[in-house]
Each structure stands twice: as structure tokens, then as C-alpha cells.
Amino acid sequence: MDEDDALPSLMQLCLFSLADNMKEVWMKDSADSYSFRHVMGPFNLLPGDLVEDLTCLLSNRKQLSRAALHFLLVPQLHNLSLERCPGLVTSAICAHIAARCQGLWSLDLSGAQQLPSKVLSATLCCLPALRSLSLAGGPFCLSSSGSSFCSTSTSQPPVASSFCPSSLSSSSFASPSPVPLTSLLALDIGFGEQKEEPAAAAAYLLLSLPGLKTVAMEGVAQACRLIEHREFSQTDEFSIREGVPRLVEVWSKRRHRQDRWMEKREGGTAAAGNEEYEEEKILWEGYCEDSDEDVSGEEGPSCTGNQVEEKRKGRVSSQSGDEQLILQLKNVKGVTCDLLDSLGNLCPHICSISVNVDHKTDTVARNQVSVLAAGLQTWPGQLQSLSLLYPGPLEDLPPALRVTGSSLVSLTLDGVKTSPHCPLLEVMEACPRLRELLIFAEPPSKPPAVQQEDVVGQWVSLGRPQLPNLCSLSINFSLCHSQIMPVMSWLSLRKVLKCLLVGSPLLERLSLVSLPCPLNCLLEDLLAVDNFHVSGSVWFADLCVYANLPLRHVRHVDLTWTDVKAVMVETLVRRCRRLKLVDVSHCWEISLDDLVTCKSLSDVKVVWVK
Known part of the structure; x- marks a missing residue:
């Protein structure tokens, strides 16, 4: 609410x-x-x-x-x-x-x-209807023993056993109705002390929770590779230590359950009123139907329902002879780009993914981006949300984004390094359907001897790129605590932002923080409609002007650590009639007296911290 x-x-x-x-x-x-x-x-x-x-x-x-x-x-x-x-x-x-x-x-x-982990385990035992569980950032598994994920109790009901890979007793796998968990967010909780334990624990969870569609957990991609190549012997020591069935047994039961359901579904041999069939239908119908809906929805520009069905059948038929297992994961967070191939082979229906790209040297970074581009080929025309943690140059990313950008509605780039010549407009053009764009970047270290704006000018003169569906835009640059204001090291960014804001008429949330370029003059140019007021006698021409006014739908604006002035804040309040909040904290051109004046103009909430 x-x-x-x-x-x-x-x-x-x-x-x-x-x-x-x-x-x-x-x-x-x-x-x-x-x-x-x-x-x-x-x-x-x-x-x-x-x-x-x-x-x-x-x-x-x-x-x-x-x-x-x-x-x-x-x-x-x-x-x-x-x-x-x-x-x-x-x-x-x-x-x-x-x-x-x-x-x-x-x-x-x-x-x-x-x-305590034991309390968590006992609580989960009593929640048989639980579909979504989030434990992120909690110390629930500080060691491989005595935690909710690594309990050695063999008398737990199937519900708790299905949550806890190290307490998955044989009886839990024999149960005809696994827990119907569809979302598990458990990043940063510490899956054991041994190096191999995160992958082993993740593999147990992936195989024992057939309805899982959203997962954020350590070792997911490694677990997919382990399952894909059936390297189950690597987890035998883990199984013995925790007193659980061997992973090959878990895989076999999961495979058998999946094959049985597929036979019933395709052959129509199950009675509609059969209780066991109905329970399995709830768990497995997403495998064949929900994934198709997600991929072939209105967001996807190129994949029709028939194409998705053909793709799914081709994937299943090509792997069934090799006894490959298909997981129905659709939303995965915290994977590394070098394991995307295994993730794609086991999870062909992913539509949202968060990827960490390692960066040690520029050469390694570029190689990793090439691997990323190859890995994203698994889901062409299907991926709707992509988040990249990449502490490398932004100019390395456009080739990878072109692979899947045509279907993206949400893009997050975290930690990227910028320069006065980085192709930010190319990034935007590669993703024309975006509704949400978030960029958290390092500013250019220093301005070039000569600012080159000719390339940007060519883009702007052509009216590109346009993001007509964009509703939320955040471009935030880091700033050292010792700095009073950001260094103006990327002056051509003004034209980039102008092009973006003019081409995004549906924008509702705007965050431009610590920009390495002047912002006040840019906003003056955008909102330069002198003495414009909507009234009962307004001219038709004026209405047309208002209909094309940038930021006319904006509701929340964050301009922290920029050079905006109080006059510009007043202009925003007057022109942007849906505006509810403006954050101008640490804007060095605004004083406390200016703030009082701005607040007296309307009911718009103006936030300012010196």
C-alpha cells in the first residue's frame, strides 16, 4: 500500500x-x-x-x-x-x-x-502451505551441523525435510507430495564451512523441491553443473556427514517423478479426480505450461506460443535420451557467467537472471563478457530481466546486451566503470522495450583534454534512442565521502540524458545522483515552456505542448548531489503535475531558505539535507 x-x-x-x-x-x-x-x-x-x-x-x-x-x-x-x-x-x-x-x-x-537454526527448522515444519521463503542475510547456517539446512534429525516431517538438504531423510523422498515451495531466497546465509558444501546443499534443494521457480542461493550454478554431468560422487562425503541419502538417489527419484508426470500428461492416463495426480499436477504443470506463458507473454517481442512450445519440445526430446533433468527455474540470482551454459541446459525457461561477472584485469574482463554473451544465447527473445554485477568498462557490455536486449523489460548494471566516450546510448538502443533501467557506476576518473560530443550529437539529431515504455530510470554515480561535489568529468552526458528523457514519455521515477555533468541547465532546457499554465481557456497549441512535455508523468525525483538550483525545483513542482516527492539532499546550490520557499509552493514533499 x-x-x-x-x-x-x-x-x-x-x-x-x-x-x-x-x-x-x-x-x-x-x-x-x-x-x-x-x-x-x-x-x-x-x-x-x-x-x-x-x-x-x-x-x-x-x-x-x-x-x-x-x-x-x-x-x-x-x-x-x-x-x-x-x-x-x-x-x-x-x-x-x-x-x-x-x-x-x-x-x-x-x-x-x-x-536459532533449530527454531527456524521447527517453524517450517508447521507451515505445510508455504510457497515463498526468504532468509537472506540471516546466520541460519553458520556450519554444516546444527542449522536448519543441516540438521541431522531423521524424524522430521517431509515439509521440514524438503527445506533442509542435510536433513532429507529417505522418508521425505518417498512422500508422494513434496513441499510446494516455489520461491527460496537464501543468499548470504552461509551454506556450510567446506568449499564444496554450497553446491551440494543447493543440489539437494533443487532436486527435492520440484516446484521451485525463483531461487537466490549460493552455489546454484555449480549445482546445475554437478547435476548436468551427474557428478554425484562429489557429494558422497557431504551425504555421509549429514546423514542424508546420496544425491544420486535424490536425482533418480526426481527423474522418476518427472517422467511419470510427463507420461500421464501426454498420454492422458490419469483420472482427473485422482488425488496423487492432482498433487503432482500442481507441482509439474508449470514445467510444461507456466514457462510457456512467461516466455510467450506480451513482453516477448519475438517468441510466439508455438515457437516456445517447439523450443521446449526440442529441448526435452534432445535431452530425454541422455536422461537429462529439466528444472523449471525462471528467476535465478547470484550466478557467475562461466556457468551459464550448465544453467541453460537444465533451466531452459529462465526469464529473469542476476549474473556476477568476475573482473581482475581488462583482458580477463573482456573474456568474461564474451562468455556472458555466449551464455545468454540460451534464452534469446525470452529473457525479460537482466542484472549484471560488472566492475569493468561499460563499453564492453553492448555486444552481450544485443544478444538478449530485444526482450528485456528490466536492466540493472551495477559497478560499471565509465569514461567520457563510453557508449551509453548504444546500451539503451540495444534494449528498446525497457520499463526499468538502473545503472550504478563509477564516474570517469578525469575529463579528457577535449570533450568529444560529435558522436552523441549524431544520435541526438536522429532522435535516438527512444525508450517509450520506460517508467523507472536510475543513473547513480559513486562519490567519495571527502568530496563536496562530483567532478564534472563527463560533460557530454548532458546530451545523452536529454535524449533519454525526451524519448521516455512514461517516466514516473527518476534518480540522477552525483552526476559528473551539470544538470540544472539540462532541466532548464527540457522544461523551457515559458509561462505555461493549464486552465479552462488554454489554447489547443498549449495543450499539445503539455502533451509532449518531458517528465509530465514523473512522480518521484531524486537529484541528490547535483547542481540543481531552487528555481529549478520550483519549475519542476509547477510543470510536473503528478510530482509527489523531490529529493535535493546535498545539492550545494540550495539553501535552507530556498527549501522553505519551495515547500510553500505546493503539497509536493521536498527533501533536503545539507
Whole structure:
């Protein structure tokens, strides 16, 4: 729920009132600690989605307390996120979650530092309907023993066993209904102490969770290579140490389950009312159907439904003779580019991926980018979201982006190094369907002796590139703490930005931070419509001007550490009629007096920190 909405609904206003009075009215007789397993409180009769909205609202405002949680943990809750208040996640709270919220579909405990691994494991045992689990940044697996992922208990129910690769007992694999988890986010939780343990643990999870579609976890790509080449003997020591079945047994059962479902689906031999068939259908229908929908949706410019089906059948038929397993992963984070081939062979339906590209020397970096381009060939016309962590030159990336850029709707480039001559416009032209573009970059170290703007000028004169679907743009440069202002080392960036902003009429969120070029004059040029005001007697020509005015849809603007002036902020507030927030923190041309004047002009929130 967005508190910034111009006209909140009556339901939202009621929730705002509840949140405002939570402590004084609803929680005034409550304590942080309870021993009651079940509590009949004022929120037990509220629909679950409203309880979720209220919990989210309190969490975003940093007003969520343990006492409030005791009343908000109700049986009708389906989604619970404590990511913004990880300090509240304790053994006691998890006991209440396990007892009261057994219908949870989604649980986010990211960042929790006070939760013992055994408590986490016990909690997961009580959540059989869980579809999404996030544990990112929590110390849930500090060693290979005594953690929720590496418990040696052999008496856990199948639900917990399916979450914990090191506690996957034989009975869990014999179960006809594996846990229906579809999303697992577990980066930075420490999969064991041994070097091979992340890949082994990831392999166990990938094979024991057939419905998994979204995963962020250490060792995923390595696990795919291990599974692809069936190098299961490498994990035997891990299996013995943790007391779990050998990985080859897990693979065999997964393969058998997949083949059985495919035979039933293609032959139509299963009765519609058969309970086992229906359970397997829930887990496996995405393998053949959901992937096709994701790939052939309106975002994909080149792959029709028939083409996707032919591609899938070709992939399966080419691999079935080799007893290859197909995973239905669609969203993968934290892989390295040198293992994309194995990932692609096992996961042909990926539509979103986050890749780390190693960079030690320029030569190694360019070789890695070549490997990246080859790896991305696995999903042509299919990939919709791409995130690259690449601390190398930006000019190395256009060839790789051209491979898959035609279908991308979201692109993130993190850590790239820029120069006054880097082809930023080429990057944008390679991805014409983008809705979201985020670039976190290192600025040029120093300006060249002569600024070369002729190439940029040619692009601008041709009106290229245009990103007509772009809704969110962030171009943020790093800045040393000792710097008062960024060095103006990339003056030609002004023309690049102008071209981009003019060609992005649907832009709603704009972030331009620590730019190595003047910004105030650029905005003056963009918004140069003198004395323009919309009124009842406005001329048709003026309406046409407004219809083509850049930034006319923008709602949130971040101009931190730039040279914008107070007059320009006033112009933004007047011209951009949907604007709700402007952040001009650390803008050295703006003073406190200017801020007071800007705030008096409208209800637009103006943020400024000296």
C-alpha cells in the first residue's frame, strides 16, 4: 500500500487511523512477551489481506512492536514479511507463527540475527502451505551441523525435510507430495564451512523441491553443473556427514517423478479426480505450461506460443535420451557467467537472471563478457530481466546486451566503470522495450583534454534512442565521502540524458545522483515552456505542448548531489503535475531558505539535507 497515493480510499484511511492509534488504543494494555499460544484480539475478525496491509504499514513506519505482532499473527494471515524489523524475529515470535499462522503462503525473515537454526527448522515444519521463503542475510547456517539446512534429525516431517538438504531423510523422498515451495531466497546465509558444501546443499534443494521457480542461493550454478554431468560422487562425503541419502538417489527419484508426470500428461492416463495426480499436477504443470506463458507473454517481442512450445519440445526430446533433468527455474540470482551454459541446459525457461561477472584485469574482463554473451544465447527473445554485477568498462557490455536486449523489460548494471566516450546510448538502443533501467557506476576518473560530443550529437539529431515504455530510470554515480561535489568529468552526458528523457514519455521515477555533468541547465532546457499554465481557456497549441512535455508523468525525483538550483525545483513542482516527492539532499546550490520557499509552493514533499 502506497501512502503517497493522491486520493487514498476509505479502507486505506481506516488503516492509517489504526496505525496512528495502534500504541495508544489497541496496544495500551499489551506486553511485549506473551506465553499464550492463541490470543483472541481485535484483529481476529479482519480479513487476512487487511491484516497484511496493516502489518506492512506499521513495518514501513517502523512502528511494529512485539506486542502488536501478538495481535496481528492471526490464522487468516497468508503473507508475513518482517524484513524491515528483523529485530522482532525471536524464538517466541516464531513459536506463535508456527501455532497460529499455519496457512502462510509467504514468509520473509530476511536479516534476522536472533533466531536459532533449530527454531527456524521447527517453524517450517508447521507451515505445510508455504510457497515463498526468504532468509537472506540471516546466520541460519553458520556450519554444516546444527542449522536448519543441516540438521541431522531423521524424524522430521517431509515439509521440514524438503527445506533442509542435510536433513532429507529417505522418508521425505518417498512422500508422494513434496513441499510446494516455489520461491527460496537464501543468499548470504552461509551454506556450510567446506568449499564444496554450497553446491551440494543447493543440489539437494533443487532436486527435492520440484516446484521451485525463483531461487537466490549460493552455489546454484555449480549445482546445475554437478547435476548436468551427474557428478554425484562429489557429494558422497557431504551425504555421509549429514546423514542424508546420496544425491544420486535424490536425482533418480526426481527423474522418476518427472517422467511419470510427463507420461500421464501426454498420454492422458490419469483420472482427473485422482488425488496423487492432482498433487503432482500442481507441482509439474508449470514445467510444461507456466514457462510457456512467461516466455510467450506480451513482453516477448519475438517468441510466439508455438515457437516456445517447439523450443521446449526440442529441448526435452534432445535431452530425454541422455536422461537429462529439466528444472523449471525462471528467476535465478547470484550466478557467475562461466556457468551459464550448465544453467541453460537444465533451466531452459529462465526469464529473469542476476549474473556476477568476475573482473581482475581488462583482458580477463573482456573474456568474461564474451562468455556472458555466449551464455545468454540460451534464452534469446525470452529473457525479460537482466542484472549484471560488472566492475569493468561499460563499453564492453553492448555486444552481450544485443544478444538478449530485444526482450528485456528490466536492466540493472551495477559497478560499471565509465569514461567520457563510453557508449551509453548504444546500451539503451540495444534494449528498446525497457520499463526499468538502473545503472550504478563509477564516474570517469578525469575529463579528457577535449570533450568529444560529435558522436552523441549524431544520435541526438536522429532522435535516438527512444525508450517509450520506460517508467523507472536510475543513473547513480559513486562519490567519495571527502568530496563536496562530483567532478564534472563527463560533460557530454548532458546530451545523452536529454535524449533519454525526451524519448521516455512514461517516466514516473527518476534518480540522477552525483552526476559528473551539470544538470540544472539540462532541466532548464527540457522544461523551457515559458509561462505555461493549464486552465479552462488554454489554447489547443498549449495543450499539445503539455502533451509532449518531458517528465509530465514523473512522480518521484531524486537529484541528490547535483547542481540543481531552487528555481529549478520550483519549475519542476509547477510543470510536473503528478510530482509527489523531490529529493535535493546535498545539492550545494540550495539553501535552507530556498527549501522553505519551495515547500510553500505546493503539497509536493521536498527533501533536503545539507
